[in-house]
Amino acid sequence: MNGGGTGRTLLAVAALLAGLAPWWMAREEGAKSFLGFSVESGSTGAGDSAATGAFFRTAQVNTASTHTKSHSAALAELSDGTLVAAWYAGSGEGAADVAIYLSRRGVDGAWSEPAAVMTRERVEADLRRNVISLGNPLLLADDSGRLGLLFVSIAAGRWSGSSMNLAWSEDGGLTWGAARKLTMNPLANLSALPRNPPARLMGGGWAVPVYEEFLGKFPETLWLQPRGEGWSSAVSRVEGGVYVLQSALVPLAVDRAVSFFRDFRPARWMSASWSDDAGRTWTKPAVTGLPNRDSGLCAIRLSDGAILSAFNDLSPGKRENLRLALSEDEGRTWRTIATLEEEAGSEFSYPFLIRTSDGTIRMVYSARQTQILFAEFNEAWVHEQAEAAR
Amino acid sequence: MKETVIIWTALVPFLLLLWFSQRLSGLTGVSGLALAAVVSAAAVWFPWFGHPLPFWSASLSANFSVIMVLLLVVSVFDRAFETGIFRPRDWRAAWIFGAVASVLLYPSALGLGPQNFDAYALGWPWLFWGQSVWLFGGAGFAAALLIWRGNRFGYVVFLAMLGYAAGFQESDNFWDYLLDPVYGAVSLVMILWMIWRRWTSGPLVPTSEESSGR
Numbered sequence: 001m002n003g004g005g006t007g008r009t010l011l012a013v014a015a016l017l018a019g020l021a022p023w024w025m026a027r028e029e030g031a032k033s034f035l036g037f038s039v040e041s042g043s044t045g046a047g048d049s050a051a052t053g054a055f056f057r058t059a060q061v062n063t064a065s066t067h068t069k070s071h072s073a074a075l076a077e078l079s080d081g082t083l084v085a086a087w088y089a090g091s092g093e094g095a096a097d098v099a100i101y102l103s104r105r106g107v108d109g110a111w112s113e114p115a116a117v118m119t120r121e122r123v124e125a126d127l128r129r130n131v132i133s134l135g136n137p138l139l140l141a142d143d144s145g146r147l148g149l150l151f152v153s154i155a156a157g158r159w160s161g162s163s164m165n166l167a168w169s170e171d172g173g174l175t176w177g178a179a180r181k182l183t184m185n186p187l188a189n190l191s192a193l194p195r196n197p198p199a200r201l202m203g204g205g206w207a208v209p210v211y212e213e214f215l216g217k218f219p220e221t222l223w224l225q226p227r228g229e230g231w232s233s234a235v236s237r238v239e240g241g242v243y244v245l246q247s248a249l250v251p252l253a254v255d256r257a258v259s260f261f262r263d264f265r266p267a268r269w270m271s272a273s274w275s276d277d278a279g280r281t282w283t284k285p286a287v288t289g290l291p292n293r294d295s296g297l298c299a300i301r302l303s304d305g306a307i308l309s310a311f312n313d314l315s316p317g318k319r320e321n322l323r324l325a326l327s328e329d330e331g332r333t334w335r336t337i338a339t340l341e342e343e344a345g346s347e348f349s350y351p352f353l354i355r356t357s358d359g360t361i362r363m364v365y366s367a368r369q370t371q372i373l374f375a376e377f378n379e380a381w382v383h384e385q386a387e388a389a390r
Numbered sequence: 391m392k393e394t395v396i397i398w399t400a401l402v403p404f405l406l407l408l409w410f411s412q413r414l415s416g417l418t419g420v421s422g423l424a425l426a427a428v429v430s431a432a433a434v435w436f437p438w439f440g441h442p443l444p445f446w447s448a449s450l451s452a453n454f455s456v457i458m459v460l461l462l463v464v465s466v467f468d469r470a471f472e473t474g475i476f477r478p479r480d481w482r483a484a485w486i487f488g489a490v491a492s493v494l495l496y497p498s499a500l501g502l503g504p505q506n507f508d509a510y511a512l513g514w515p516w517l518f519w520g521q522s523v524w525l526f527g528g529a530g531f532a533a534a535l536l537i538w539r540g541n542r543f544g545y546v547v548f549l550a551m552l553g554y555a556a557g558f559q560e561s562d563n564f565w566d567y568l569l570d571p572v573y574g575a576v577s578l579v580m581i582l583w584m585i586w587r588r589w590t591s592g593p594l595v596p597t598s599e600e601s602s603g604r
Contacts, residue, residue, distance in 0.1 A: 008537055008538055008540065009538060011537050011545075011548070012533075012534040012535070012537040012538040012544075013534065014548070015530055015533035015534045015537055015544065015547070015548040015551065016527075016530040016531060016533070016534040017530070018530060018533075018548060018551040018552055018555065019526050019527060019528075019529045019530015019531070019533060019534075019551050020523070020526055020527055020530050021555060022515050022526060022551075022554055022555055022564070023515040023519070023522055023523055023526035023527070025515075026515035026516040026519060026522075027516075027519055029516035030515065030516040030517070030518075030519030031519070127448075128396065128399075128444070128445060128448060129445055129446075129448040129449040129452070130441075130445065130446065130449035155449045155450075156449075181452065181560055183453060183560060183561035183562070183563055183566065185499055185510060186453075186495060186496065186499050186510050186563070186565050186566060186569070186570075186571075187496065187499060187500065187571055188450060188451045188571060189451065189452075189453065189561075212501065214500065215500045215501065215502075216500050216501020216502065217501070218501045220508075223517060225516070232514075232516065232562065233562075234511065234514035234516065234517040234563075235508075235510070235511060235514075236508065236511045236517060236518070237501075237506050237507065237508040237511065238506065239505055239506050240498075240501040240502065240503070240505040240506055240507070240508070241501055241505055242501065280518070281506070282506060284505070
């Protein structure tokens with residue numbers, strides 16, 4: 001073999017090794033990424049019937065709002081018990097004046113004056129690229145008090161021209177670090193949106209239900225994994241095609257979870273998929289007994305393992321009511337137990353449920369896409385409603 | 391935003407403008423390249439609608455592939471100095487690689503094809519560690535085979551893999567170092583053109599220059 005041939009052979013071996021080296025180095029991180037969901041049974045609620053009795057309370061978060069559009073609210077609990085709500089508001093969906101607003105609810109139970117924490121101008125400066133509007137915020141609160149904000153920025157067109165960004169706050173959402181772009185797909189990174197509550201992972205990371213809305217419309221999972229001072233992000237498919245999106249991810253055990261989908265097929269039933277390998281793979285979506293007229297829904301697991309869902313039931317208009325339903329068989333069958341809102345010609349949409357550390361169920365949703373409403377209730381109240389509905 | 395991403399989003403429009411200005415002006419040699427480079431650099435930093443071109447190119451995509459950038463560099467140098475860095479068979483390998491990668495990646499990434507399979511997920515080595523060996527090993531094998539056979543496109547794939555190890559792009563998905571929609575689309579067009587030529591002109595016969603492996 002001549003010198004050139006030997007050199008080429010050595011380079012060929014180096015190329016093969018260069019291809020495999022990043023893969024081999026990722027094995028430890030890969031093992032951590034699917035350690036499983038962090039599932040806690042927790043308390044049955046501050047208002048456990050044995051202690052304080054069943055309760056249900058409501059409030060408006062954006063009381064003084066003058067925006068003609070306020071929508072897609074999300075909620076999180078900080079490590080000190082403070083509740084934080086985020087939503088987008090402005091003159092209209094996709095408008096240049098839309099900003100991400102945030103309000104905090106302290107121990108006195110009052111919501112603070114909403115503050116615009118991400119504006120189009122600020123995000124444009126952080127990302128150094130064109131931004132025409134913002135939307136769909138989601139909050140990630142970890143045990144150390146850090147608060148993450150996932151939100152979309154639209155570069156062109158409407159939601160199909162959106163991409164995802166992540167920013168962190170070290171002071172509970174009062175001030176925020178620079179937003180950074182997350183790469184979610186290979187086609188100009190277009191069309192990825194978050195919607196429902198994230199699930200904590202045992203390795204310290206997050207599994208965030210997200211969806212794509214470009215040529216296909218389908219649900220995915222965004223995996224955020226701590227890496228050094230920063231985070232690694234990656235996306236895996238839940239289901240492809242063009243018939244389900246906006247999944248509500250409910251961990252059932254360390255390696256088991258169910259996802260419920262907004263379904264826009266003519267059958268008008270909410271569909272569900274199950275995973276037995278910590279979210280790596282999912283079953284084909286199957287229709288459940290809960291109606292869904294192509295509208296956002298949310299679900300959480302209660303302390304006894306039952307699943308509570310907030311959804312828009314069928315009505316002459318699209319989202320004229322907001323109801324709660326309970327499933328005791330991991331989401332296969334459902335029983336409607338309560339009606340939270342019902343008004344002809346009105347709209348109540350995008351419910352967002354969390355169960356806080358004291359076991360109380362907290363919820364935000366939009367009314368007429370102008371008001372961000374808040375509800376809190378305990379499991380005793382849920383069981384009372386379930387008994388009454390039998 | 392990483393400093394390397396800012397540089398990358400400026401480099402891509404600069405190289406594209408350089409490539410076009412060379413072809414439009416017909417200039418070659420050092421002086422031609424220098425003139426085209428000055429004009430392109432000025433156009434990159436000129437505020438178009440209030441912002442320089444990197445702002446707008448990043449709005450379109452901040453993840454132009456290493457392979458596309460290197461192919462642009464090769465093309466610009468070959469045009470300026472007639473160095474023949476890439477021979478026809480090297481270009482053919484580049485178009486075949488881009489077309490095959492596009493067919494493997496984009497349909498599944500758009501939610502088409504097998505419903506819950508997404509080839510893009512294999513580009514994050516830690517996500518599905520076991521399966522992603524096919525992408526990383528496949529790219530390594532392709533580069534090794536091309537280099538071993540004396541095809542210079544193999545070095546370009548090799549450099550893309552080194553780029554991924556350095557992690558200078560905004561994306562940390564391996565696919566984004568290998569492929570982007572522009573390179574993919576050009577590759578598919580070139581492959582179709584090669585097939586059409588084969589249909590109309592008969593089999594492509596390697597030139598003596600290609601046969602010699604120079």
